[in-house]
Amino acid sequence: MKASVVAHKDFTVSKIDDRVYGAFLEHLGRAIYEGIYEPDHPSADKDGMRGDVAKLVKDLNIPVVRYPGGNFVSAYNWEDGIGPRDKRPTRLDLAWHTSESNAVGVHEFADWCATVGTEMMLAVNLGSRGVDEARNFLEYVNHPGGSYWSDLRIKNGRKAPWNVRMWCLGNEMDGPWQVGHKDAAEYGKLAANTARAMRMFDSKLELIVCGSSNSDMASYPDWERIVLEHTYDHVDHISLHMYFANREKNTANYLALNHKLDRYIETVASTILQVKAKRKSRRDVYISFDEWNVWYHSNKQDRAILDGNGGWPHAPGLLEDIYNFEDVLMVGLILNTFIRRSDVVKIACIAQLVNVIAPIMTEKGGPAWAQTIYYPYYFASIHGRGTALNLIVNSPGYDSVHQDNTPYVDVSGVHNEEEGVLSFFLVNRHGTEAADVEVSLQGFAEGQVIDHQVMVHDNLEAVNTARNQTEVAPRKGSGAKAEGGVLSVRLPAYSYQMVRVRVG
Template sequence: MPNAQLTIDPAFRVAPADRRIFGSFVEHMGRCVYGGVYEPGHPSADRRGLRRDVLDLTRELGVSVVRYPGGNFVSSYRWEDGVGPAGDRPRRLDLAWKTIETNEFGLDEFMTWASEAGVEPMMAVNLGTRGVTEALDLLEYTNHPGGTQLSDLRRKHGAEQPYGVRLWCLGNEMDGPWQVGHKTADEYGRLAAETARAMKMIDPSISLVACGSSGRGMPTFAAWEATVLEHTYEHVDYISAHTYYDPSDGDRASLLASAVDMDAFITEVVATADYVGAKLRQKRKLKISFDEWNVWYQSRLQSDLDRRGWVEAPALIEDDYTAVDAVVVGDLLITLLRHADRIGVACQAQLANVIAPIRTRNGGPAWRQSIFHPFALTARYARGTVLRTEPTGPTYETRRYGDVPALDTVAVHDEETGELAVFAVNRSSQDVPLDLDLRGLPGLRAEAHTTVAAGTDPDATNTEADPERVTPRDLTTPTVDGGRASVLLPATSWNLLRFVPAP
């Protein structure tokens, strides 16, 4: 395999790495809530039923913002069901995931959990079966200080101070025919604009996310964004994007190049948003809230739904992630960082059990899945300014995306500390030597080379019995000589190269 080349220069600035890029997602789906973040009676649970082992792992993961309560779930959700005395809350049918929702865990419990986890809450309002009034009621309950019916109700429920939620999603995936209350782009755009305008009358400090396409492959993609934004552009701050990559077809070469598709998706949404902005004579540039993304064995979902009746918190799409999946997740994070100038929020879906980096057993332990590690390390070390990188090197052929680069990279430079983090994925099945030119940042020495590699055991997973099978490992630290360094990127691997100022 020929050497790859990469030049790092602080002049090639993209934007600061927004901490909101390292978001996650808690939906009332499967065991994400019940048996995930919340399980009264569990050995680790606190007096409120919050699993402390999951809280500890959430903090270790480095999550910054968490979207709640859905997802498809929100499109028929009544937020009032989840406040007040737990014994008085109604049991409802959840149409999205064919379950019975007990409402034992709701808005107030989530806000308590978010505070304990040290994450920013991101709330979604129901624009499927509800509308402007219900969104305003929810906002009044969460953010108004007091002296009104709903803000005083929050205080009666034990939250004297307002929750101060700053991020709000105007519905979820309203382009999808599977969504309860599915609408056309014009129907949704008008409703979203009216809701946004009214919500900002109550609290003009909030930021709002309009629903974009639930996938680049949707037949309405781009036309949906254009129509929705013509209604909402002046009222919202973000347009959403969702994507999942399914390994089920066995096409590993294409799976490893999934970031090529995500990159194109972002570029096309930005182009569409900028077109509408130009058409409306708007100087402000909208950002993207990539508030659902992950690897997901989606082909398994329907059988999970079909084989059972209406039950509480079933085990649903609890995918066991492989070493290859970890490399893909690391590459998707590289893509999000590379577009830091236009990605303002991103949420990996979901946090616990449901297509998640954290797995648990009811009454038992919690453990880290393989995909936990690239997320945690990226969140920890991607601090500062994202630098544009243009690696050169070998390519390989994929069935889905044609000829793609074997190497994908991004760099983040912390100007305060002088530290540099280079994130690199080798998608190929061979080791790739990488030559780094660091002369634009003189005086650096290499601190560490950490990898999550799948080359020798691509199907390895972490399980309750063997929770450390796929973990990061440190390789030989490269030497920086004359502003240059060389490293060997293992086959099918995600890599973190850290450089610090020499003493």
């Protein structure tokens, strides 16, 4: 099988916002407790944060982490997580039917973010609470001092404000599973009022309003239109979420799901433009895709706790998907889609970061390791910074339930002009045939391949475990070459690859 790609230096999509490679941590399952925080762990620092996890996170160079939820935030009192730990209340979390000790709150999370080199993206509770709590939280986090909430922060040990720029106005408020679920008009009015109050404090904040929880919601895409009609002048981004599953065990259809993602982005981008035109506005609103990942492996095992049959346990194992090699291909395809849509998707957060549908897993008191999906996320985050190229791809295809003529070869390209490097991320969806790909490099200087990484496995179900952490891992590729303005590379059946070419 042969495929061709044209990559022209002047044919671009957009400069990629680094925050497309963001992540998410929620007070859910073992994401916080036994994930990032385990004071008795041999690697724990003075704050009780696991050093082995911090190392894996730091290696990803994540620009922003969304916190503390998620469904959790819709009944969360942020004040419960401040002050002396021995005086913090234990609360029942209705979202996940567990108990929350509040041993970790905004202070601890902020310190952890500083350790791993990322920024906070905080969410306010617009489910059970509203404008007052949001403005108080903002004052606590961002005001230098001389007011009630800022002085309380100083009393609690943090003198300088954190100056958090990104704030989410609630979470998935279109979902009937959400505490404080609202219809689009009701939520839109509350979000607009909250945004106005927060901008009275600081007009330069970046505010993210809730879009649809997924594109199968009955309210989609009217939800986006109605919410934006209320909030367009007050927000910078609209949030979208999507999870990916292969419940039918049909790999061909599973690996075509990124076309559904692409239509979702396109529809919401069009809705943004519709509202912009209606309001005669010159402002731009972008997409924050702040929850995305594969999620389906753990659904059955979670039911007992989520149905309340286990009481109210603290930090039980929930949503602990064990990812296989097939999921490597899916995550690579998702990231390629975000790169190609970088003109409208400015923030994206893999959900989540540790233990809970996550690229990193831990054992209590034991090791931490990279799941299979860690690697395509790593390659995109580290090497997918720069300008997205608008590639012309010609590949044989197949018909799937999501799109006719789904191309077997999926590719994104990024030009880092500062480094003089092109990075290509390629997936072969074909299960039995290799693909010989030729990329015509137009407008670039003569290139030289400087890195070639390959992920391939003869078993789609292969996983990494605490005892075998590298069963699915990248290896150095061979055979990729750049000659005469053409990059040639062979993609084995069902494979993910990254090829980097120095062109300057």
